[in-house]
Amino acid sequence: MELTVDTLEGGIKCVRLAGRMDLKGTQSIEARFNAETGALKQSVIVEMAGVGFIASIGIRLLLANIKQLNPAGAKIVFCRPQKMVEDVLRLSGLDSVAEIAADEAEAVKLLKGV
Amino acid sequence: MSEVAPSSGLKAVSTTPARLAGTGARLLVVDDDCMNSALLSERLHLEGYVVEVANDGQTALDKLGAETFELVLLDIVMPDMDGYDVLKKIKADPKLQDIPVIMISGLDDLNSVARCIEIGADDYLPKPYKPVLLQARINACLEKKQLREQEQKMYRALVESQKHLAAELNEAAEYVISLLPPPMTGEVTTEWCFIPSTQLGGDSFGYHWLDEENLAIYLLDVCGHGVGAALLSISAMNVLRAQSLANTDFRDPAQVLMGLNEAFQMDRQNNMYFTIWYGVFNKKKREISYARGGHPPAVLVTGETKETSERIELKSPGLVVGTMAGVIYRSKRQAVGKYAELFLFSDGVYELTNSEERMWDYQKFLETLTAEPPEGQKRLDHIVASAKAFRGSGNFEDDYSFLRIVL
Numbered sequence: 001m002e003l004t005v006d007t008l009e010g011g012i013k014c015v016r017l018a019g020r021m022d023l024k025g026t027q028s029i030e031a032r033f034n035a036e037t038g039a040l041k042q043s044v045i046v047e048m049a050g051v052g053f054i055a056s057i058g059i060r061l062l063l064a065n066i067k068q069l070n071p072a073g074a075k076i077v078f079c080r081p082q083k084m085v086e087d088v089l090r091l092s093g094l095d096s097v098a099e100i101a102a103d104e105a106e107a108v109k110l111l112k113g114v
Numbered sequence: 115m116s117e118v119a120p121s122s123g124l125k126a127v128s129t130t131p132a133r134l135a136g137t138g139a140r141l142l143v144v145d146d147d148c149m150n151s152a153l154l155s156e157r158l159h160l161e162g163y164v165v166e167v168a169n170d171g172q173t174a175l176d177k178l179g180a181e182t183f184e185l186v187l188l189d190i191v192m193p194d195m196d197g198y199d200v201l202k203k204i205k206a207d208p209k210l211q212d213i214p215v216i217m218i219s220g221l222d223d224l225n226s227v228a229r230c231i232e233i234g235a236d237d238y239l240p241k242p243y244k245p246v247l248l249q250a251r252i253n254a255c256l257e258k259k260q261l262r263e264q265e266q267k268m269y270r271a272l273v274e275s276q277k278h279l280a281a282e283l284n285e286a287a288e289y290v291i292s293l294l295p296p297p298m299t300g301e302v303t304t305e306w307c308f309i310p311s312t313q314l315g316g317d318s319f320g321y322h323w324l325d326e327e328n329l330a331i332y333l334l335d336v337c338g339h340g341v342g343a344a345l346l347s348i349s350a351m352n353v354l355r356a357q358s359l360a361n362t363d364f365r366d367p368a369q370v371l372m373g374l375n376e377a378f379q380m381d382r383q384n385n386m387y388f389t390i391w392y393g394v395f396n397k398k399k400r401e402i403s404y405a406r407g408g409h410p411p412a413v414l415v416t417g418e419t420k421e422t423s424e425r426i427e428l429k430s431p432g433l434v435v436g437t438m439a440g441v442i443y444r445s446k447r448q449a450v451g452k453y454a455e456l457f458l459f460s461d462g463v464y465e466l467t468n469s470e471e472r473m474w475d476y477q478k479f480l481e482t483l484t485a486e487p488p489e490g491q492k493r494l495d496h497i498v499a500s501a502k503a504f505r506g507s508g509n510f511e512d513d514y515s516f517l518r519i520v521l
Contacts, residue, residue, distance in 0.1 A: 053473070093434060
């Protein structure tokens, strides 16, 4: 999997993921994803347009970081997930502890709580 | 036919550290020249080896058959049975073929040496012997043999340990299967299919009457598969079977999920979580109440008759179990018609990839639930066959668990 980090307008951090978030893919980005999201205790957009598949191990990684951020008053907003990935995020109930945005503009709004 | 170097070289050889490796080893010297074999024997004896001598090929083979040797020094040129023939017979005999053989040959006889190496000799020793060379080659062969024996011993130990582990895993897999419920017949009938992707799966399921009216039905799927996932899966299933959550009414699905969520928080479960669908069928009211913890919705096919039945996904919001403390789950209710089939499954039944890396379509999977199976095939068998047909060759990637209940 690929992980890149962007800074959007207003200094908002955006972590972009691409590839298959199966066991192998998730393990390949796990340490960096933790370091760029949960460990920083700052709200972050996770852009997932390039993720074609997510397995339970990928859900676990996302949840572990949401779990670190939420008590610190920070959050993850998932942005542009493909239909199948969005279905799995909602099926797993992640939409009850994080938000899902259709595009970056919406993600920024949700992150700012506008 | 051999020449032996002057014994003055013995002193120099005895000081080399490498000689210690072969001390005490049993060697067989095969040479038709009694004088040469006696001299060589004496030299090796002084070096600490136990030496036997054979003065012809057949005697050598007889001795090899009767006693244990760690190395053979074999002269090529001998009357009757020459060194090639003896070597061929040694290498053709499964009991002898692992004994290293050093050929003894004249310096100008390299073609013969090459032929011997092709047949299976380990090394050669040119005549006249250089004591350092003699010692070095014997030691090298003995060390190689020791290493090979150690390797074989370790390999045998590894095979043995794998056998032991496989037997234990089998036993564990049998235990998991034994926990799965037997098919129910009568007013409610059930059938199921469980195909773990590895020897031990992370899925489990069950159903049991809570009282005269209420049947609990559940299927859970631990993140990942293998031994760790199976252990958590079994723990959670045993809690459900024994109804052993404190202050929990097992007729209330939301209460059950909240109880499980508190009991199985992932930071106390080696970072593992699970998804679950839990429902309770009340046969008097003909109603299912259910709650979902991040699990695929169960599918109810129901109506007044089979012909008028419709397919309903029993969805409800709910986070996977064990990830966040204090999560609130809510139960939902669904009326059940006179005709009713309930399907529970794990995501492994439809998240399939075929050889072209194409994913199975969830809607197509749903259609297989109600599609009429070919004549003579049971509905569940047909569903499994459809999944296998899409997948092509190879096992399922994830645990495959399917439960069909006719209510």
